[in-house]
Amino acid sequence: MKKATLITLILGFILFSCRNQEHKFQSKVLKTYLSKNYSIKDLEDKKYLIIIPAVHCKGCVIKGLRTLNQIIKKKRNNILLIHYSNSKIPKSLENKIDIRLDKKNEISDYNLKLGSISVFELKNLKIKNANHFIVSNLHEIKNLKFNI
Numbered sequence: 001m002k003k004a005t006l007i008t009l010i011l012g013f014i015l016f017s018c019r020n021q022e023h024k025f026q027s028k029v030l031k032t033y034l035s036k037n038y039s040i041k042d043l044e045d046k047k048y049l050i051i052i053p054a055v056h057c058k059g060c061v062i063k064g065l066r067t068l069n070q071i072i073k074k075k076r077n078n079i080l081l082i083h084y085s086n087s088k089i090p091k092s093l094e095n096k097i098d099i100r101l102d103k104k105n106e107i108s109d110y111n112l113k114l115g116s117i118s119v120f121e122l123k124n125l126k127i128k129n130a131n132h133f134i135v136s137n138l139h140e141i142k143n144l145k146f147n148i
Contacts, residue, residue: 026112027126033110034125038100046098047078048146049120054084054105057116060135062088064117067141069093076146082107119144 030049034040050068052061069090072079079097083089084105093099107114115132119141122128133141 023127023130026120026130029110029112030120030127031125033107033112037102037106040125043080044125045078046080046125047122048076048080049122050079050081050097051107051112051114051118051120052081052083052116053102053108053114057135058088060116060138064133064138064141065089065093067138068117069096071142071144072096072146079146117141 031040034043052064065088068081069092072093075096077098081089081093081097081099082102083099084102086094086099086101089099112118113132115134116138117133119131119133120127120129131144
């Protein structure tokens with residue numbers, strides 16, 4: 001095996017294990033937040049968790065919510081949105097997904113490294129994948145695929 005191939009494999013393994021550790025840490029923090037603020041039993045069937053903290057620009061949040069409303073075409077019981085205010089959520093989106101309010105923005109007290117909008121793919125309330133959208137890449141939300 002060539003030296004370059006071996007180095008590539010080692011670096012790939014290190015990067016993968018770091019990402020995996022980050023997901024484990026975030027899963028633990030997320031579960032702590034959810035169990036403190038909501039009934040965990042009600043959330044175990046959720047495959048996607050969308051978090052919109054209050055610390056980001058309102059215009060970006062509204063744009064992100066509108067985009068989510070466009071890409072989520074029908075009712076999905078496996079998607080949970082946590083948001084600080086229901087006044088900005090389109091009524092048609094409210095009819096498609098489960099929404100929980102975090103009026104005190106307690107999610108910001110946890111070390112989750114959230115974007116303007118963060119989308120977590122879950123399995124048994126553990127993070128499988130995370131996508132964080134900030135102002136500069138908010139348009140990429142439309143590329144999300146919510147698989148059943």
